[in-house]
Structures are given as C-alpha cells and as structure tokens.
Amino acid sequence: MLHKWKVGAAVIFLGLVHAVIIFAGFLAPYEPITQHRELPFAPPMRLHFLDSQGHWHLHPFVCEPELRPGTFYEYDESCTRQYPVRWFVTGSQYRLAGMLASHTHLFGVDPPAQIFVLGTDNYGRDMFSRILYGGRVSLSAGLLAAAISLLLGALVGTISGFYGRWVDESFMRLAELFVVLPWLYLLLAVRAFLPLHITPLHAFFLVVAVIGTIGWARPARLVRGIVLSAKTRKYVLASRGFGASDSYILRRHVLPHTYGVLLTQAALLVPQYVIAEVTLSFFGLGLNEPLPSWGNLLSVLQQYNVLVSYWWMFAPALALVIVSFSYLLGADALQRKLQPASV
C-alpha cells in the first residue's frame, strides 16, 4: 500500500528539516554559546496576544522572566513591560548557510529583554538556538558518516562482486564479522582506543570517521549481490566481447544498478548514525561541550534535578524523533518504489 502522500510527506519533511538546519543562523535568535547567566533554566516564554487591559495585539509580545525570591531557578512572568516580538531584527553575526555573513535574524526582541521560545539551559543559553545549531552538527555528522559508509561499502562491494574469488571470499568474511558485532560495543571499543581529550573539530571528524567506517559491511553486501547478478547479464557480456574495459563496464552497465539500493541504504543509515552520534555524545565520548550537538544537549538529562524539573530540556529528543521519523518514512517509500519484492 504505497500512498502518494507518504512519499510527498517524507520529502517535504526531510526538505524542511534540512532547510531549518542549514539556515540555523538566520532562524536562531542567539548564538549557541551566548550565555545569559542571570537566567539559567528559564522556562519557555509565552507569547502574549492579550495585554493586562484585555487589548488585542496583532504583534505578540513577551514578558520578562523574574526569579521567584527564595527559590532556585523558578520564574514568574513580570508583564510590567512588554516586549513585542519583531521580525528580521539585527543581532550577532553569523554566516548564512556557512558562507554569506549576515546580521539579520528571523525574529527577536529589543535588547534589554530576551526571547527564549524553548527556554534556557543551565548556563542560560537559548535552547531553541542550541537545538538548531546542534542539529547542524548532529545531522552533518550523520550525513558524512553515512557517506563514508556508502562509499566504502560500494567500493568493497563492487570489487568483491566484480572480481570474485579470494578477494570476494575474504571481504565477505570480514563483512560478516562487522555485521555480527553489536555496533554500540564496537563503537565504544574503537572509541576506547582513541584519544579522549581533543579539540571539538577533531572530535567531530573522529566520531564521524569511527561511525562511518564501522558501518561499511551492510551496504557492501548488498552492492556485491547486485554487482554479482549484473555482471552476468547478456549486455555486459556483449560489451565485454566488443572489448570494453572493466572500468567502462562498471561505470556504464553495472554501477547504475546499485544506485537505488545505495539511496535506500542512505535513508536508513543517516538516522542510525545521527542516533549513534547522539548516543556517543550523550555519554561524553563524542563531541565536547562548546560544540552543541543533540547528544550534548540531552546529556544534561543525566542529572536528576534536570530530569525532574525542566521538561523543555527534552526538546532535542523531539527534534531527533522528527528527523528519524522522516528519514524512516523516506526509506520506506524508497524501498517500496525501488525493490518491491525484497527486504
């Protein structure tokens, strides 16, 4: 039961999620590391349309959170002054999509006040901004790692399937080994043998490389199967008879068969790898603190008081669920479209 709307929904979802992540700088009112130390664990702000006199405002406004005297991080709203939410405000500098320098943010409030649509964390950093920037890190880690896995898998699978014999035999035994190992254990074990304290950027590439290299086996086996069956087709034999080189045959006749499987695998692997990165960072083995990632953001939930008191700290989990759900929807649609019989 392939529903058109499912495919459409998946594509739109995925497009939206990635657009949000790419334009994080524009959509986020603050930088992920901007601290508002006087407002730790401020709850998400309410957008008011009605003021105390009962007047309706077309422009929503926010009030200031005020620490309730004698409490730790409990806030009341004080609406003596109202701060209307403004569109396209000028704020801190960022690079749009990583290139264009800009100061304009989609929304914000006038300086003395702040706007925290999803509250703040223990250092008073805006959760909404951190989720957007963190998504950039987590998603690109997943995408890059998936790219590594697929490249490695396609390479090994092609060599294995096309040249066969002992190369095939040894690669496939190795692949079995990698498929069979529990991935989290393997990930931790490999991580155990790599340096613990490194710069955030190094950590990012390290984590990506580790996650990506561990997952090569599944795509490799799938690609191998397709190459095996494709290379015995009559037109391949014919072009070989006409003197075509191996690389020509591979490029022209064999590899195009694998694109569908690779695409489906990508849709399955990306959310898995995003979750892998989140898991590693959650345990403090992935990306380090100044760099926001969804795993880092969630790791504060290991503290009892955060888990009990501040429900908005779960927001990154929701983002993670949305991403993995839309990818699964996409993978499902692709799978039904491309390989109706198997899997």
Place this chain on the structure above:
Amino acid sequence: MRFLERRLLHGVLLLAGVSVLCFLFTDLAPGNFFDEMKLNPQISPETVAALRAQYGMDRALPVRYALWVRSVLRGEWGFSFAYNMPVRGLLAARAQNTLLLTGTATALAWLIAVPLGVWMAYRPGSWTDRLGMGTTSVLLALPELVLVLALLAFAVRTHALPVGGMTSPSEGQGVWPRSLDLLAHLAIPAGTLVLAGLPLLIRHVRSAMLDVLHAPFIQAARGNGVAPARVLFRFALPAAANPLISLLGFSIGGLLGGSLLVEAVTGWPGLGPLLLEATMSRDLYIVIGTVMVSTFFLVAGNLLADALLVVFDPRVRTD
C-alpha cells in the same frame, strides 16, 4: 549434520577474528591506562614502567595476544588494571545482571509480538492492522535513548517506580519483598527494551504469517470449517516459523550486547556500565573481554537458530 559443523567452524573463526581485530585496535591506540599515572608527580617513571612490565604491556603485540589467549584458556580472560583482578570474575557478575534484564525483556517482547503479529496478519488492511502498523512505525522511529529518558522522567515525576540500580537498600530481607523490589527496578529498563524491540518483531511475525496465509492448505483448512484460531496458531504459525527462528537467534544473540545504552542510563549494574567505565579509563582487557563475550553470545544465538532450523525445517537438511 554437515551444515551445523560448518556453522560451528564458522563461529569459532569469527570469534578468533574479532579477538585479533580487538588487539589490532589496541595497538593502534595512542595512550593507555598508565598514561594518567605519568602525569602524577608522586608516581615515579620507574614505578610506571614496572607496572607496565608487570601487566605485560611492554611486550610486542603478538606476544601480548598469545599471553591473552593463554589466560583465556586458563579461564581468566585477561587482567583488569583498574580492579586488579582477572576479568572473568568481573564479567560473570555483570553478565548475570544483564541476562536477567535482557532475558525478561526478550521473553516479554516475543510473548507480546507473536499474538499481535498473527492478529494483524489475520485481516490485512483492516483498521486493527493499520493501527498496528502505524503504532509500530512510530515506535520504530523512537530511538532507544529517547524512550528510556521518557520512561525515566515518567517514573521520577510520578514516583510510581524506583529509579537506578537493581535493589533499594531499604527493602526487607524476605524473599517475597525482595523479588518484588527487583521487579520494580526491572520495570523501566525492561520496558524500554520491550518497546524498542517490539516493532521489528511484530512486523516480521506479520509478514511471515502473511506469506503463509495465502497458501492453499490454509484455504483448504478454512474451507473445511476449522476454527480461525486453530488455523492461525496450529497450521499457519508453524509453517511461518522459519524466518522467525532466525530472528529468535538474533534475539538470543543480542542478549548481552543489546542493552548497553539502557543499562548505562538507568544505572542497571550490567555489562554496559562496566564497558563504559572501562572505555573511559582504558582498562583494555575489560573492553576486549566484554566485546568477546557479547560476540560469543551472538555467534551462539545464531548457531542455536541454525540448529533449531535443522530440527524444525526439513528443507534446510537437504543441503
């Protein structure tokens, strides 16, 4: 039984391969357990060198591997730097707890998944089926980490269930209160594992059943007026068992390796937290030992599935 012999040999080779891989990784690693000591001015370089020699860490890689294999054969599984004792004792205690957790969760998941999957396959496309498929796809998209955090938050806020560890110190000494206490502690980690494992199981059961329910003998049975429940469970389910037995093998194989995250988050004293701790402190024989034990389980689970297949499915025997 050529089939089984081949699979057995295969499994042994696989385990050997994993162990070699583990040692290769350890050798590639910059830094080790004793590096932190070098930073400590109170520990002289000679002491560190002596310690390294005592644990055999100054030897070449092949020698270390040979020593480790010998210690495995003696039943010691290497020596932990941090705990200063053979790894096996450490692993055995932790593995017990892990098995208690994952065994309960796996059994529960299967007990729920089989009837549900069969029921959904009975009328494909009906609202029960569609509801089931919708629920499983939502569950499928929920990462284990999110599930366990949500359940933890629920337990912590409502105080319905105890959180962390296996037992509460305040409970009495009787067998009954203590096992009740254990069950209460088990609820969150096991619940997470069940919820995380269910969607895949249900879908497999459903699709295996769907394949069989179209077969002529099922039509014949229905035509002869055999009661639906009897058709489903007595005729169809055994015929659909082949892929499910392989899946059961995976379930059993994952008993030691599948619960690391849940254990670490809920504080269940199983293998997961041990591995995490060892990873942080680079207690490498514990890391290797844990990976080896969980791989052993995987191999054993698959072997068991193969053996069951030979018993239950005559088609496998012919090859």
